[in-house]
Amino acid sequence: MQSIVHSEITILKKSKFQAHYVPLHHKSEIPEILNILQDDKNIRKSTHPHMYAYIVNSHIGDVGFSDCGESGAGSRMLTLLQNMKLENVMVIVTRWYGGTPLGSARFRIISGVVVEVLKKAKVI
Numbered sequence: 001m002q003s004i005v006h007s008e009i010t011i012l013k014k015s016k017f018q019a020h021y022v023p024l025h026h027k028s029e030i031p032e033i034l035n036i037l038q039d040d041k042n043i044r045k046s047t048h049p050h051m052y053a054y055i056v057n058s059h060i061g062d063v064g065f066s067d068c069g070e071s072g073a074g075s076r077m078l079t080l081l082q083n084m085k086l087e088n089v090m091v092i093v094t095r096w097y098g099g100t101p102l103g104s105a106r107f108r109i110i111s112g113v114v115v116e117v118l119k120k121a122k123v124i
Contacts, residue, residue, distance in 0.1 A: 004036065007117035012109055014098025019113035021121045024054050024090040027062065037092060047097040051110070053077035054090040070095060076107055077114055084124060091117060 007019040022033050034050050043049050051073040056062040063082070065074030077091055091114050095106075102109070118124045 004033070005117055005121040007113045007120060010109055010113050010116075011098075012102060012105060013100040015100070015102060015106070015109075016096040016098065017106075017109045017113050018094045019110075019117035020092040020094070021117045021123065022090050022092075023088055024056055025088055027054065027056055027064065030054065030090065033090065033092070037094070043094050045096070046094045048073075048093075048095040050092055051077065051095065052090060052092040053081055055081050055087055058082065058085075058087060070106070070110075073107070073110055077110065080111055080114055084118075086118075086123065089118075089123060 005021045009016050009018045020037060037043050038049065048068045048070045050066060051068045051070050053065040053074055054063065063078060065078040067074040077093065081089060081091065093110050093113060
C-alpha cells in the first residue's frame with residue numbers, strides 16, 4: 001500500500017480536524033488503512049477517528065462512506081469526491097471534539113481539510 005498523506009490540523013473552537021488521503025484500488029483495503037491510522041496514538045485519542053468516503057469505480061457504484069458518529073459527514077465527503085469526478089481515492093477525516101458544538105461550521109472545516117489533503121497529494 002502507498003503511504004498516507006496527511007493535511008495540517010485545522011482548529012475551530014478547540015475542535016481539531018485532520019484529513020488523510022490514500023489511493024484506493026479495492027474496498028477490501030479499507031480495514032488495513034484504518035488500522036494503520038489507528039496505530040497513531042493521537043488518532044486513537046480522537047472522538048471521531050475515521051469519518052471517511054471512498055470511490056473505487058463510480059461507474060459500477062463501488063463507492064461508500066462512514067460518518068463515525070458525526071452525522072452527515074461521510075455523505076458530504078463522498079459528494080465532494082463525486083463532484084470532483086475522482087476515482088480510486090479514499091479520504092479520512094479525524095476530529096478531536098473541543099467541547100463546543102460547531103453546528104454546520106463543522107462541515108465547512110471537514111470539506112476544507114479534505115480539499116487541502118487532496119491538493120497536498122496532488123490529486124487535484
